[in-house]
Each structure stands twice: as C-alpha cells, then as structure tokens.
Amino acid sequence: MLGYVCKYTPMELFESMGTDIKRLTPSVTDFNHADTLMHANICSYTKAVLEEVMEQDYDGVILTTCCDSIRRLYDTLKSQFPDKFFFLLDIPRKVNDFAVTLYEKQLREMLSAYEAFSGKKFDEQKFLSMMLNKAALTKAESKKNAAEITTDVSKTSVNIGIMGARCNNEIRELLTSHQANILFDLTCTGISRDFTVAKENVLNSYAAALLNQIPCMRMLKAASRETLLDGFTDRLDGIVYHTVKFCDSYSYEYADFKQRLNLPFLLVETDSTKQCAGQIRTRVEAFVEELKVKKGYSLTGQNKKSIRKGDTLYTLGIDSGSTSTNAVILDENKNIRAFSVVRTGAKSSQSADAALEDVLKKAGLTQEDISIIVSTGYGRVSIPFADKTVTEISCHGKGAHFLFPDVHTILDIGGQDSKAIRLNDNGEVVDFVMNDKCAAGTGRFLEMMARSLETSLDELGPVSLQSKEDIEISSMCSVFAESEVISLIAQNKEIADIAHGIHKAIAGKAMSLLKRVGLNGGFMMTGGVAKNPGVVAVLEEQLGEKLNIYEEPEIVGALGAALYGVEEMR
Amino acid sequence: MNIVKTYGNYIKKYAGTRPDVSRKMIDVGLHLEKFRTEHFAPKEMPNAYRKLNTLGVKNTLFALEHPEQTIWSNLFAPVEIFQCFGLNALSMECLSSFLSGFTCEDYFIDQAEQRGIAPTLCSYHKDFIGAVNSGVIPKAAFAVTTSMICDGNINTFRYIEKNHPIHTYMIDVPNTYSEEAVSYLVTQLKELISTLEELTGKVFHMDELSAVLQRENQSKAYYREFLELQKTRYYPSTLTLQMYMLFATHLNIGSEETLDLFRSFAEDIKNYPEFHGKRIVWVHLLPFYQETLKHYFNLGKDYQIQVTEMNLDYMDELDVNHPLEALATKMLNNLYNGPYERKAAMVAKLAREMNADGVINFCHWGCKQSSGGVFQLKEAMKKENIPLLVLDGDAMDRRNSHDGQIKTRLEAFLEVLDNQNGGN
Numbered sequence: 001m002l003g004y005v006c007k008y009t010p011m012e013l014f015e016s017m018g019t020d021i022k023r024l025t026p027s028v029t030d031f032n033h034a035d036t037l038m039h040a041n042i043c044s045y046t047k048a049v050l051e052e053v054m055e056q057d058y059d060g061v062i063l064t065t066c067c068d069s070i071r072r073l074y075d076t077l078k079s080q081f082p083d084k085f086f087f088l089l090d091i092p093r094k095v096n097d098f099a100v101t102l103y104e105k106q107l108r109e110m111l112s113a114y115e116a117f118s119g120k121k122f123d124e125q126k127f128l129s130m131m132l133n134k135a136a137l138t139k140a141e142s143k144k145n146a147a148e149i150t151t152d153v154s155k156t157s158v159n160i161g162i163m164g165a166r167c168n169n170e171i172r173e174l175l176t177s178h179q180a181n182i183l184f185d186l187t188c189t190g191i192s193r194d195f196t197v198a199k200e201n202v203l204n205s206y207a208a209a210l211l212n213q214i215p216c217m218r219m220l221k222a223a224s225r226e227t228l229l230d231g232f233t234d235r236l237d238g239i240v241y242h243t244v245k246f247c248d249s250y251s252y253e254y255a256d257f258k259q260r261l262n263l264p265f266l267l268v269e270t271d272s273t274k275q276c277a278g279q280i281r282t283r284v285e286a287f288v289e290e291l292k293v294k295k296g297y298s299l300t301g302q303n304k305k306s307i308r309k310g311d312t313l314y315t316l317g318i319d320s321g322s323t324s325t326n327a328v329i330l331d332e333n334k335n336i337r338a339f340s341v342v343r344t345g346a347k348s349s350q351s352a353d354a355a356l357e358d359v360l361k362k363a364g365l366t367q368e369d370i371s372i373i374v375s376t377g378y379g380r381v382s383i384p385f386a387d388k389t390v391t392e393i394s395c396h397g398k399g400a401h402f403l404f405p406d407v408h409t410i411l412d413i414g415g416q417d418s419k420a421i422r423l424n425d426n427g428e429v430v431d432f433v434m435n436d437k438c439a440a441g442t443g444r445f446l447e448m449m450a451r452s453l454e455t456s457l458d459e460l461g462p463v464s465l466q467s468k469e470d471i472e473i474s475s476m477c478s479v480f481a482e483s484e485v486i487s488l489i490a491q492n493k494e495i496a497d498i499a500h501g502i503h504k505a506i507a508g509k510a511m512s513l514l515k516r517v518g519l520n521g522g523f524m525m526t527g528g529v530a531k532n533p534g535v536v537a538v539l540e541e542q543l544g545e546k547l548n549i550y551e552e553p554e555i556v557g558a559l560g561a562a563l564y565g566v567e568e569m570r
Numbered sequence: 571m572n573i574v575k576t577y578g579n580y581i582k583k584y585a586g587t588r589p590d591v592s593r594k595m596i597d598v599g600l601h602l603e604k605f606r607t608e609h610f611a612p613k614e615m616p617n618a619y620r621k622l623n624t625l626g627v628k629n630t631l632f633a634l635e636h637p638e639q640t641i642w643s644n645l646f647a648p649v650e651i652f653q654c655f656g657l658n659a660l661s662m663e664c665l666s667s668f669l670s671g672f673t674c675e676d677y678f679i680d681q682a683e684q685r686g687i688a689p690t691l692c693s694y695h696k697d698f699i700g701a702v703n704s705g706v707i708p709k710a711a712f713a714v715t716t717s718m719i720c721d722g723n724i725n726t727f728r729y730i731e732k733n734h735p736i737h738t739y740m741i742d743v744p745n746t747y748s749e750e751a752v753s754y755l756v757t758q759l760k761e762l763i764s765t766l767e768e769l770t771g772k773v774f775h776m777d778e779l780s781a782v783l784q785r786e787n788q789s790k791a792y793y794r795e796f797l798e799l800q801k802t803r804y805y806p807s808t809l810t811l812q813m814y815m816l817f818a819t820h821l822n823i824g825s826e827e828t829l830d831l832f833r834s835f836a837e838d839i840k841n842y843p844e845f846h847g848k849r850i851v852w853v854h855l856l857p858f859y860q861e862t863l864k865h866y867f868n869l870g871k872d873y874q875i876q877v878t879e880m881n882l883d884y885m886d887e888l889d890v891n892h893p894l895e896a897l898a899t900k901m902l903n904n905l906y907n908g909p910y911e912r913k914a915a916m917v918a919k920l921a922r923e924m925n926a927d928g929v930i931n932f933c934h935w936g937c938k939q940s941s942g943g944v945f946q947l948k949e950a951m952k953k954e955n956i957p958l959l960v961l962d963g964d965a966m967d968r969r970n971s972h973d974g975q976i977k978t979r980l981e982a983f984l985e986v987l988d989n990q991n992g993g994n
Contacts, residue, residue, distance in 0.1 A: 036945070038942050041933070042942045068939035073942070075909050075911060075943060076942070090744050223731075255686030487974055512684055
C-alpha cells in the first residue's frame with residue numbers, strides 16, 4: 001500500500017494499476033521519531049506522517065512540494081528508507097499550458113519510476129476507461145442526490161462552513177453531534193475528486209484537471225478563494241477555520257477573512273495528536289452556542305423543567321476547571337444562596353462531588369431541593385449528576401453580564417488556559433479567543449514563577465506592588481521565562497521587581513488576547529488570577545481603565561451555569 | 571536603558587497613532603547609523619566591511635526615502651532585472667532586520683499576530699506584515715517575490731497585495747532544474763519585464779542585463795579570491811556584517827558599487843595576517859543582536875566566522891549570452907532550492923575547503939525548510955568529521971532566543987573545538 005498527502009496527487013494512476021493508495025490522516029500520541037529525525041518546530045501533520053510511516057508498513061509515499069515541511073519530509077523518508085518508493089511531485093503554483101506540460105512530465109517520470117519499483121505496467125487505455133466510468137458514476141449519483149435533497153435544513157440548526165487546512169473527521173463529527181449543519185467543507189480533505197479526462201492526450205488533460213481543482217493556499221489563484229463563499233452567503237451562520245500547528249499558510253487567509261468578512265469565525269488549531277480532541281471540543285461547542293444564541297435558540301434544549309420541589313426553586317451551576325471546581329446555588333429570583341470553591345484533584349468527578357456536597361451544606365439544602373444542575377468547564381462532561389452542560393465561554397458571558405451589565409469584554413485567566421470573550425449589549429457572546437496548550441499567560445505560569453521565587457502564589461501580587469525597578473521578562477515561553485527568572489535571582493534582583501516583571505509578561509499575553517477580540521470598553525476579569533493585585537494593576541495601566549472584578553472571581557462561570565438553570569425553569 | 575532601546579520605544583509608541591512620526595524616526599535613525607558607519611566604525615573593522623556597512627544602510631535608506639524607485643521583494647528575487655529599470659530592491663528580510671536593529675520587532679510582530687497571522691510563522695514575515703499594516707513603511711512602486719525556498723513568500727506578498735493594494739508580480743520557481751522548468755521561468759521573467767516596462771515607461775535592453783550579469787560574474791570571481799585567502803587569514807567581521815553580506819551577494823549583486831566592493835574585499839584581505847584561532851563556517855541566518863554570540867564572534871581574535879553559507883547559495887558562472895536563461899538557472903539551481911542533501915553536501919565541502927574547525931547551524935524560528943533538514947546536516951558533518959553545533963532561536967525576535975540556552979551550548983561547543991586542537 002502507498003500513502004499520499006495532497007489533493008493534487010494523481011492517485012487514480014495508481015488505482016488503475018491495481019495499487020492500493022490511501023490518504024494519510026495520522027493521529028499519533030507523540031513525535032519521538034520526528035523530533036529526532038527532523039525538528040520539533042515543523043508542521044505537526046508532517047511529523048505525524050513520519051511517525052505513521054515509521055510505525056506502519058507502507059510500501060512508499062507520494063508527496064508533493066506543497067510546503068517546506070513536506071519537502072523536508074521527503075528528504076528524510078528517502079534517506080531513512082532507501083528501499084521504499086518515495087516520489088516528490090513538484091506542483092506548479094501557476095496554472096497555464098506551460099505548467100500543465102511541466103506537471104504531465106512529472107506524472108510520466110513518476111509512472112516510470114513506479115513501474116521500475118513495482119514491476120507493474122501502466123496502461124493508458126485502462127486508466128482512461130476507469131476515469132470515464134468514474135465520471136459516469138459521479139454523474140448518476142449527483143442526479144440521485146439532487147432528487148433526494150429537499151433542502152430540509154432543520155430550523156433549530158445553525159449552518160457552518162469549514163475552511164482552512166486539512167481537517168480531520170473529529171471536527172466534522174463534533175459539529176454534527178451539536179446539531180450544526182455543515183454547509184460545505186472546503187479544506188483539502190473535504191473536496192471530492194471528479195475529474196473529466198479527455199480521450200486524446202489523456203495524461204495532459206488529467207494533469208490539467210488535477211491542477212484546476214479549488215486552489216489551496218500555495219497556488220497563485222488562491223487570491224480568488226473568497227468567491228468560494230458566494231453561493232452560501234444567504235444561509236451561512238459562521239465559519240470554522242481550521243489550521244495545523246506550525247503550518248502557517250492558512251493563517252493569512254484567516255487574518256484576511258476575519259478582517260473583511262462580516263461573519264463569525266472560529267479558529268481551531270490541531271496538531272495531529274489524539275490529545276487535542278478535548279481542547280477543540282470546548283471551542284467548537286462554544287461557537288455553536290454563540291451562533292444558536294444569535295439565532296434566538298435556547299442553549300439548554302426545549303424540554304423545560306418545571307418540577308417544583310419545595311417552596312422555592314433552586315438551581316445549581318458547577319464549573320469543573322483544571323485548578324478549581326466551583327459551585328453556585330441560585331434561587332429562582334437569582335439570589336446567590338451559597339457557593340463553594342474546591343481544588344480540583346486528580347479526578348474531576350470526585351472534586352465535583354466534593355464541591356456539590358460542600359455547596360449544599362453551606363446552603364442548608366439537599367440535592368433533592370435542586371431543580372436543575374448545569375455543568376460547565378473542561379470537566380463538564382464527566383459530571384454524572386448534571387442535567388445539562390454549557391461551555392464555560394457562554395457561562396462566563398452569562399455570569400459577567402448578570403454581575404456587571406455594562407461589561408463588553410471579559411478576560412478569564414484560569415489555571416491552564418486563558419480566554420477573552422466579547423459580549424454585545426445584551427450580554428450575548430459575539431466573539432471569543434482561547435489560549436491553551438501552552439502555559440504562558442496562565443495561572444500555571446504564575447505558580448511556576450512563584451515557586452522559583454520561593455514565595456506563595458498569594459503573596460506574589462502584593463509583593464510586586466512594592467517594585468521600584470522595571471525588569472523585563474522577554475521570553476514568551478514559560479520554560480525559558482523560568483530560567484530567565486532564575487538568572488535574575490542569581491543577579492540578586494529584588495523579588496518585588498522580578499514579580500512585577502512576571503506580571504507584566506502575563507499582562508502582555510493577556511493584552512494580545514484581548515486585542516484579538518477587540519478592546520471594547522467595560523472590562524471584566526474573572527478566574528483565579530483576578531485575585532492577584534499585581535496583574536490587575538499592570539492590566540489596568542495598559543487598558544487605561546478600571547477592571548470590573550467580582551469579589552469571588554472564580555465563581556463567575558458556575559454562576560453563569562446556574563443562571564442558565566434559572567432560565568430553564570421559566 | 572540604552573539609547574537604541576529608548577529610541578525604539580518611541581518608534582513603537584507612535585507606530586499605532588502617528589505612523590508618519592515613526593517613519594520619520596526610522597529615517598533619522600538610519601541617517602545617524604549611516605553617519606556612524608562612515609565616520610565612527612570601530613578601528614578593528616576592515617575597510618571592505620566598512621564599505622559594506624555603509625552600503626547596507628544606504629540601500630535601506632534610499633528605499634525608504636524613494637519609495638517610487640523601490641521594489642519590495644524577497645531575498646531571491648531577480649534584482650538584476652530591476653537594475654535595468656533603475657529600480658532598487660528592498661527585501662522584506664532586510665527591512666525586518668533593520669526594525670529589529672531599532673528593537674521594535676516585538677511591536678510589529680504582535681501587530682501581525684493580533685490580526686490572526688500564525689505565531690509560528692517566520693519572524694521576518696510577521697515583522698514585515700506588521701510594519702506595512704502599521705503604515706510606518708512608505709509603499710513601494712511595485713512588489714516582486716519568488717516562490718522558492720520559503721513557504722511564506724507567496725502568502726506574505728499576497729496578503730500585502732490584498733490589504734494594501736500594491737501591484738505585485740509573483741515568480742513561481744519549480745523545485746528542481748529541467749529544460750521545461752527553465753522555459754516556464756523564462757516566460758515569467760519576460761512577463762515581469764513587460765510589466766516593469768509598462769510601470770516605468772522605460773524600454774528594456776537585453777544588453778544592459780548582460781552587462782549586469784557580467785559584473786555579477788566578476789563580483790563572484792573576486793569573492794572567490796577573497797574566500798581563498800579567508801581560509802587562512804584573520805579578517806574580522808561581526809554577526810551583523812555577515813548578514814549585511816546579503817546586500818552584496820543578493821540585493822545589489824551586479825551593480826558597479828557592488829563590484830567595487832567585492833574588489834575591495836579581494837584586495838583588502840591581502841593586508842591581513844594569518845589567523846591562529848578557531849574557524850567557523852556559519853549556516854543560514856545569524857541573530858545579530860545575541861549577546862553571547864556577539865561576545866565571541868564580533869571582531870573577536872579567538873574565534874572567527876569565515877563565511878556564512880547563505881551568501882554562497884549560487885556561485886556558478888552566469889551565461890551572459892542568454893541572460894534570462896541564466897537567471898532562470900540561477901533560481902532553479904540555488905542551493906536552497908530542491909532537496910536538502912545538495913545543501914548538506916555543499917556545507918560539508920565548504921567546511922572542508924575552508925579548513926573550518928566547526929560548523930554552526932542556526933535554526934531560525936518559523937523556518938521549516940532549514941529546521942527540517944538539521945538531521946541530514948548532522949549526518950553529513952559526521953561523515954566529514956567536523957563538529958556541528960545546532961542552535962535554536964530567532965534571528966530577529968529577541969523573545970524567541972534564550973541567552974542562557976545559547977550560552978551553554980555555544981561555550982560547550984567552543985570548548986570541544988579548543989580541546990581538539992590541543993590534541994593535535
């Protein structure tokens with residue numbers, strides 16, 4: 001079996017020779033081979049392909065010059081496996097007669113190399129009749145489909161388009177499982193292969209058909225990609241824009257579209273590892289929620305509960321975060337009856353049980369008295385006693401608007417991620433960005449730094465306010481920053497000044513997140529880091545505005561979840 | 571706080587609200603730098619390098635002050651053709667380096683990233699995009715990029731073209747040499763020429779291009795003479811000057827002034843003594859600002875960077891009788907085009923011929939084509955039995971290089987080199 005990576009690959013040629021050829025869509029657990037044989041800082045899809053080829057038994061791989069990482073992958077594979085078949089096709093970026101001739105020549109070179117490798121023979125007539133059959137089949141299918149589609153797009157669904165770099169099935173499945181209707185998938189993995197091949201000059205016309213597919217970002221014609229959206233604008237609610245870690249080509253289009261098109265965009269970045277599923281889940285769910293709210297749909301479903309369990313109705317919101325698990329009980333008039341903050345242990349469900357027990361005790365209630373429980377946060381799906389789940393993005397928005405109705409921009413810095421959320425005047429989420437996978441700019445970063453300075457996390461903030469000297473921590477990476485802090489300690493710098501420098505670094509990261517959703521006045525900060533007066537002071541200085549901070553900044557998400565519960569009961 | 575940094579802070583301060591003020595400050599700063607290089611260069615700096623220093627600053631200054639005679643390009647664009655139209659190339663790599671020289675790179679890079687440009691993209695590209703978006707760089711008359719070597723080229727120029735309407739020509743360079751590839755390229759060069767004719771109203775003469783290529787050949791011949799002596803002589807430079815060589819070997823190659831400069835290199839080095847320290851061949855880019863590297867290599871007596879391989883990416887003689895074909899061949903056979911094994915073999919050969927004691931390869935943040943080949947370079951150097959140090963960092967964004975890490979690795983490497991000779 002051969003593998004291939006790119007839609008411009010002439011896989012039908014191999015098919016006609018009876019060779020199995022499969023698109024490589026690896027999902028790996030680590031990059032041990034790739035980090036040694038190549039480098040950590042190259043496209044993660046490329047690294048994953050190398051891992052897969054090293055682990056699985058492929059006879060070879062057909063690659064294209066689609067990007068620098070893949071070009072180097074070819075170099076690496078060829079030197080590692082001299083006995084296998086690797087061919088690098090150079091795809092012209094311009095499509096004209098010269099380019100087609102150039103590509104046709106390469107197809108012929110590839111064919112003769114493969115004939116020599118496999119002992120098989122390419123038969124042009126056989127290929128032609130296979131292609132003609134395929135075309136006939138496609139035509140018949142599309143006729144059938146056209147008859148079947150009654151444009152019955154369910155009214156409660158939102159219409160989403162997928163664009164960007166190669167997109168795995170996970171994202172598509174996530175979307176459909178949240179009742180989102182995928183209008184189109186224009187990533188290279190979503191495009192069908194129906195080519196018309198002429199009976200004369202077979203290979204030339206095939207080369208032309210390949211090159212004339214929807215242009216990917218490496219092609220010169222990509223400038224016109226915006227027109228791809230033309231047929232959908234009346235129905236399209238938002239776009240999920242997918243990129244691959246260390247693949248930069250698509251970020252240009254994202255930056256461009258986001259700036260110019262008046263459409264909600266969600267940027268999702270994956271890295272071909274199994275681990276990234278959880279992180280994209282929150283983003284995709286929150287995005288679907290955002291779009292549903294915009295269309296006036298309820299987030300918690302249609303079947304409203306109205307079981308009165310006592311004199312007063314109570315709802316409970318529980319936010320299962322990486323550092324703390326927080327719970328809030330509200331009565332039907334939206335008064336906070338009790339709240340609880342417990343540290344999240346190794347198992348999120350146990351911490352959730354502890355928080356539930358604690359908050360019920362504080363409220364003097366039993367679980368029987370609670371009409372509805374809404375969970376949120378990273379661990380929201382692992383809370384068995386929750387009736388509904390809503391993402392922490394929507395919950396923070398809800399909670400923030402309830403506490404401070406004038407807030408338009410929320411900065412939430414939690415233990416392992418930070419996010420900026422933009423609200424409209426009604427408190428509905430209109431945009432958000434998240435930063436995770438990297439500890440820079442999160443509570444975890446502060447914890448690491450406090451440890452290096454041998455102070456407690458609680459002291460770090462007050463201490464920094466005594467700072468007299470301006471110190472800059474220049475590294476973005478928390479690992480580098482830690483060694484920078486250590487060398488500052490070695491230089492005998494004052495702890496107050498180093499702490500101030502650390503807070504400036506965090507604030508810098510936070511500011512760039514905020515700028516990505518837009519600096520709209522009425523700022524609120526939530527999450528544990530909001531308790532640090534040092535970070536707050538630097539941020540307020542940079543924003544030129546006071547931050548709204550609730551007395552218990554960690555419970556805003558849980559409060560929002562409980563508020564969703566109250567809405568549910570009406 | 572040092573003066574440059576304070577100055578840079580002011581440039582950044584105004585970039586958001588008054589780009590014209592920032593622009594003026596960059597201009598004044600470059601004038602000061604030009605004056606400094608002409609009159610106050612360190613006395614250890616050899617004459618030819620002083621000339622080079624001035625050329626680099628002057629070149630950039632001219633581009634900023636005469637945008638109507640300037641083409642924004644990448645490092646590998648066919649500048650020989652621009653010269654025939656009296657146009658000056660301002661490469662986005664060099665422009666970014668200058669902004670980094672003013673310690674402003676963080677502001678412009680952040681600006682690009684906030685728009686949605688990937689943080690993992692090469693810093694030169696992010697910096698250029700941020701600077702153009704901010705309006706601190708006066709818009710050039712035209713833009714030309716080639717697709718070769720770096721993924722960013724086409725995309726960065728397309729983004730700029732779309733967001734700041736500027737007429738752009740993109741040259742698609744195939745990955746390897748073939749006759750068909752040459753004709754595909756020649757057609758594009760002809761298209762470029764007629765576009766420039768239309769733009770400038772000037773008529774292109776093939777003879778003029780031949781003359782440029784003639785001077786380019788002569789320049790390279792002088793450069794080879796220089797390198798021959800550089801094998802043994804002490805001819806001190808700095809990290810910045812090694813990068814500035816790209817003004818001579820790429821952006822201004824073929825001009826009278828550059829020919830004169832290469833002649834000076836070939837003559838000047840004859841007056842210099844033999845070198846007894848450790849000789850280093852540098853691969854790819856240099857982080858000119860990096861304290862530890864500056865300490866060891868800038869005009870140092872113990873360790874000398876003999877040559878930076880990037881300046882030798884094409885050293886073949888150009889066929890002056892077929893200038894367009896020659897330029898096409900130059901692009902196709904550029905050492906950075908095509909498979910990495912060619913480059914690894916060239917570095918090995920270069921290190922051997924230069925009698926280098928060691929090779930340092932700098933993996934610049936975001937540069938996949940160079941990072942992705944590191945393993946092969948290691949293998950090639952192992953065969954050659956010449957020690958190789960791979961450093962990770964960023965050639966222009968200070969936040970992506972960590973001094974502690976670079977210091978430990980570099981010093982350990984230099985200790986290895988010192989001990990090796992102790993044994994001989």
